[in-house]
Amino acid sequence: xxxxxxxxxxEAFEERTAFSARITKKLYEELxxxxxxxxxxxxxxxxxxxxxxxxxxTEKDAFIYHEMLVHPAMSTLxxxxxVLVIGxxxxxxxTEIVKYSNVESVTLCEIDPLVVSSCRKYFPAxxxxxxxxxxxxxxxDGAAFVRRRPGEFDLVLVDSTDPVGPGVALFQxxxxxxxxxxxxxxxxxxxQTESPLxxxxxxxxxxxxxxxxxxxxxxxxxxxxxxxxxxxxxxxxFCSERHNPVAAAPALPSEVSTKxxxxxxxxxxxxxxxPPFVRRLTQQSQ
Amino acid sequence: xxxxxxxxxxEAFEERTAFSARITKKLYEELxxxxxxxxxxxxxxxxxxxxxxxxxxTEKDAFIYHEMLVHPAMSTLxxxxxVLVIGxxxxxxxTEIVKYSNVESVTLCEIDPLVVSSCRKYFPAxxxxxxxxxxxxxxxDGAAFVRRRPGEFDLVLVDSTDPVGPGVALFQxxxxxxxxxxxxxxxxxxxQTESPLxxxxxxxxxxxxxxxxxxxxxxxxxxxxxxxxxxxxxxxxFCSERHNPVAAAPALPSEVSTKxxxxxxxxxxxxxxxPPFVRRLTQQSQ
Numbered sequence: 001x002x003x004x005x006x007x008x009x010x011e012a013f014e015e016r017t018a019f020s021a022r023i024t025k026k027l028y029e030e031l032x033x034x035x036x037x038x039x040x041x042x043x044x045x046x047x048x049x050x051x052x053x054x055x056x057x058t059e060k061d062a063f064i065y066h067e068m069l070v071h072p073a074m075s076t077l078x079x080x081x082x083v084l085v086i087g088x089x090x091x092x093x094x095t096e097i098v099k100y101s102n103v104e105s106v107t108l109c110e111i112d113p114l115v116v117s118s119c120r121k122y123f124p125a126x127x128x129x130x131x132x133x134x135x136x137x138x139x140x141d142g143a144a145f146v147r148r149r150p151g152e153f154d155l156v157l158v159d160s161t162d163p164v165g166p167g168v169a170l171f172q173x174x175x176x177x178x179x180x181x182x183x184x185x186x187x188x189x190x191x192q193t194e195s196p197l198x199x200x201x202x203x204x205x206x207x208x209x210x211x212x213x214x215x216x217x218x219x220x221x222x223x224x225x226x227x228x229x230x231x232x233x234x235x236x237x238f239c240s241e242r243h244n245p246v247a248a249a250p251a252l253p254s255e256v257s258t259k260x261x262x263x264x265x266x267x268x269x270x271x272x273x274x275p276p277f278v279r280r281l282t283q284q285s286q
Numbered sequence: 287x288x289x290x291x292x293x294x295x296x297e298a299f300e301e302r303t304a305f306s307a308r309i310t311k312k313l314y315e316e317l318x319x320x321x322x323x324x325x326x327x328x329x330x331x332x333x334x335x336x337x338x339x340x341x342x343x344t345e346k347d348a349f350i351y352h353e354m355l356v357h358p359a360m361s362t363l364x365x366x367x368x369v370l371v372i373g374x375x376x377x378x379x380x381t382e383i384v385k386y387s388n389v390e391s392v393t394l395c396e397i398d399p400l401v402v403s404s405c406r407k408y409f410p411a412x413x414x415x416x417x418x419x420x421x422x423x424x425x426x427d428g429a430a431f432v433r434r435r436p437g438e439f440d441l442v443l444v445d446s447t448d449p450v451g452p453g454v455a456l457f458q459x460x461x462x463x464x465x466x467x468x469x470x471x472x473x474x475x476x477x478q479t480e481s482p483l484x485x486x487x488x489x490x491x492x493x494x495x496x497x498x499x500x501x502x503x504x505x506x507x508x509x510x511x512x513x514x515x516x517x518x519x520x521x522x523x524f525c526s527e528r529h530n531p532v533a534a535a536p537a538l539p540s541e542v543s544t545k546x547x548x549x550x551x552x553x554x555x556x557x558x559x560x561p562p563f564v565r566r567l568t569q570q571s572q
């Protein structure tokens with residue numbers, strides 16, 4: 001069936017596949033210094049944040065992405081106190097992190113202040129963690145910021161857009177090195193690394209580059225299903241020179257576990273199991 | 287962006303979300319006695335089979351669906367010799383089953399002969415197993431067929447469409463009872479049970495009804511990611527009065543394992559791990 005243009009928002013991926021949602025109202029539109037920001041109300045998947053034409057957050061499935069970006073690392077590290085989120089201006093990752101009472105500081109470094117302010121207004125639940133007193137929001141280029149903060153963070157989460165526009169810098173090896181250097185001893189970093197099904201090459205290259213920077217034995221990919229992202233089978237890559245996320249059962253305090261919809265200690269273990277075709281992508285030399 | 291109608295095929299789910307693929311050619315179109323059958327060549331996801339406007343098979347992700355429908359049960363049962371597939375006229379499930387040399391007979395019961403013949407022609411790899419001498423194709427209503435064959439099959443796989451049109455009968459409790467009665471002692475059945483994310487109610491009802499028919503302790507849901515299906519997070523339900531698919535490591539002969547892209551013994555265990563929101567859907571009383 002044809003989709004009436006003013007009733008549907010469509011994200012076309014490389015002009016070859018597309019995902020659409022029927023919209024009831026456009027709530028916000030602004031051309032920032034970095035990108036076009038749109039927020040729609042939809043019938044089926046709640047409010048959606050669209051950056052440069054790509055779905056970034058939907059109220060329907062954002063919990064999967066944010067829980068899976070944050071909790072595998074938070075439940076692997078023994079005592080993560082100082083956490084940095086690069087990108088992630090919607091606040092969803094921060095909202096997951098502040099569920100841990102032992103966290104002392106969360107720094108959100110998002111390049112685009114209009115993403116933060118519009119999400120605060122239109123996604124109050126997703127962004128609620130930004131109001132926590134332990135959170136500091138910095139609006140600048142995350143790649144530049146992290147270079148100035150060596151040895152400072154127990155955990156760095158890279159919540160980037162796709163490797164286009166402002167997201168390009170967050171898929172470069174020099175950025176991976178800066179993230180590694182920003183970690184405390186025994187720290188860890190997690191990168192969203194795209195779909196191994198629809199973006200095989202981006203996934204494979206990011207995984208290999210991270211292996212070159214952190215050490216091949218120190219990077220592990222894991223998966224979650226994000227229906228509003230192209231390919232739906234989505235990858236994250238966990239990097240740590242000291243901690244192996246699959247060596248021991250993750251420790252998830254009950255103050256956190258009771259609030260989660262997707263993540264659990266069992267889901268943690270399952271997410272690191274890679275289907276053979278994904279495992280092969282992690283083994284290819286470039 | 288708007289999608290030009292003659293360049294894209296779009297499946298709208300309940301007219302609220304949609305998935306589209308850019309087509310290069312329409313290869314086949316026929317209105318059968320049961321449904322509209324279309325086969326397109328696409329740029330990004332290979333050839334696609336569309337029944338009544340819904341993506342059923344894409345060359346890009348069909349391996350995930352077919353491997354996950356077949357191998358969890360095939361590797362759990364100690365010696366499945368006689369297997370019935372209901373629906374599944376594309377032949378993809380049969381192609382997975384005939385990889386096991388110990389299988390003696392595979393019966394495919396598909397209501398629509400035009401689905402079988404068109405897939406034989408346009409999806410030669412997916413349907414290749416139909417040429418195996420152990421395979422018998424029967425074109426009739428699977429619900430009626432299975433009622434006449436009590437105690438006959440070690441494994442029944444229900445590869446149905448969505449619960450609309452010809453698929454409605456395959457989501458009824460009387461059908462579940464007939465499938466149960468068609469099993470040999472110690473047999474098992476697997477049903478595709480839709481997306482727990484986008485079709486919560488269908489999934490939850492199917493799971494509860496299967497539990498009522500097979501016994502609540504005898505049904506177990508598992509998950510896979512199928513990007514071309516609405517919601518992408520897709521469920522199957524394994525039912526057996528004797529065999530517990532998560533009690534022991536699955537046995538996968540190397541003649542099979544070397545041919546698989548998605549399934550492995552580790553993926554088996556991971557697939558049965560349910561995120562908390564899915565677990566809750568399996569626990570709801572109606």
